[in-house]
Amino acid sequence: MKVLHVITGLAAGGAEQQLRLLLRHLPDRHRCDVVALENPGTVAQGLREDGVRVFDLGMRGNRDPAALPRLTGLIRHGRYDLVHCHLYRACVYGRLAARLAGVGAVVATEHSLLPGVIEGRRITPGVRALYLAAERLGQCTLAVSESVAEHLADWKVPAHRVLTIPNGVDAARYAQPAPTRAATRRFLRAGLGLPQDALVVGGLGRLVPGKRFEVLVDALALMPQRDGGARLLLVGDGEQRPALERRARAAGVADRVVFAGERDDVPDLLTAMDVLAAPSRNETFGMALIEGLAAGLPVRWSSGPALSELPPEAAPGARRVRSDPAAYAAELALLRQCRTPLPQPEAVRHYDIARLAPLVAGLYDQLGGAGTAVPTPAPARTVPLPQHPPAAAAKTSR
Structure with a gap:
């Protein structure tokens, strides 16, 4: 399966580093490329060192009218099976471009949503309306915590479209x-x-x-x-x-x-x-x-x-x-x-990326193999804490 990750930029930041870590641990059956709308910084270099192909869309500001057709053409030319978007601007442009390019499987990760704030910026009515309009163009939004999932629910994003798979650590x-x-x-x-x-x-x-x-x-x-x-x-x-x-x-x-x-x-x-x-x-x-x-x-x-x-x-x-x-x-x-x-x-x-990356890979398989089908979340949307015998758990306590 060919997957394109669309992200706003690739300077050193939490979402950017999480993307690099995820790509290191996805199985080989998922061939991933990355496109940055702007600012292909230090993480872009790291991705290239990892063997990942990285594109720079060269977007000029939030309202670059040429960015959408460039991104649509990139997706269409690459014949990607699934598009995965990260961060606000990339989610808006990436979801729309993926649909225009005819990709049926579109995922986004919500990395940073707090009451009244998204990615450190104040949420205006226009920002919220555009976010929700773009969200409807995808099949699934991944929340990095239950707190983020709750904020999405407050925004009336349907629960069946939200899955919680947390960030990971190596x-x-x-x-x-x-x-x-x-x-x-x-x-x-x-x-x-x-x-x-x-x-x-x-x-x-x-x-x-x-x-x-x-x-x-x-x-x-x-x-x-x-x-x-x-x-x-x-x-x-x-x-x-x-x-x-x-x-x-x-x-x-x-x-x-x-x-x-x-x-x-x-x-x-x-x-x-x-x-x-x-x-x-x-x-x-x-x-x-x-x-x-x-x-x-x-x-x-x-x-x-x-x-x-x-x-x-x-x-x-x-x-x-x-x-x-x-x-x-x-x-x-x-x-x-x-x-x-x-x-x-x-x-x-619990947060080991070696345990979490296969969950993302499984989501890709479900969405990519079934077109627009959305996987059914488990009763508890968050990934459960692994259970260990009491003796094993005692060894971790000090």
Whole structure:
């Protein structure tokens, strides 16, 4: 089966990285290409290194009248059996182009939908109307969490057209033997200028206002100064970096905050941390939480369906914290002596891409083989947490 993934852009971001991870784990019977409407950034290069053919549509802005016929022609010429769209603009153009090209199987993934906000932008009546009109041109919308599925239901998207298949993590990539992990930790701390014995608090994600990394900067200033003080390592880049740098200087902690920038070695960078902190108040999933757990870190978080939709025993190393500096400072100070890596908990196995990618492949088979037929969702739309005997579950608890 030939599948074309249509995405708005391919700069480093959650949806873009999820697409690359999915394509790495889909079975060979699905031959996938990718087209970016604009901005074929670092993820495009990574996809090409993986052997995926990537097209750049060269779209100029939201209203480029030539983009639709170019995309329609690309789909028709490629003779694709299924089109899978990602992110708002690509969902609008991609669904319509697929229908004009005569493709009967059209899927979309809703990566980022919150009350009043989609992909960090305010939802206007026009945005919502266009979203719903485009949604009717497809056969199925995948929600990355039950929270997203509930928002789609609030928008009156029919329940039989929505399936919840969550984001995934490459669990095996984050699990390192103890000697390898220790050597990586020493090497990275030395390269980043982090003391080997310091408590390092990590933040992972785009440096944008919604992530609330300023909470961690302020929390660092409130923490005790024992042994030179804790450090904050922020991995990611974005529009808020200058403001965060100014805030660190104003709080007197600029020498203890390290901005690592946009990196493609996140599993290794996590070994340099002692705890992952995520103070965002509104997340549509919260992949950083799962990455932290996969790397053996305790996780302190404020929002994230990835964990809130699972029972607490699925992630015993994670604790929810109120999103303010005092609460984080108090919680993080308690972790000063907790340096032993934790085992990967059930939550990580639940979100393992090796388990989730076959579910997407099965959906492709159903839609591609049956034309416009829509698969019947299970009674619980979300993928169930794997069940293990009590003894096995006990081994994951600390």
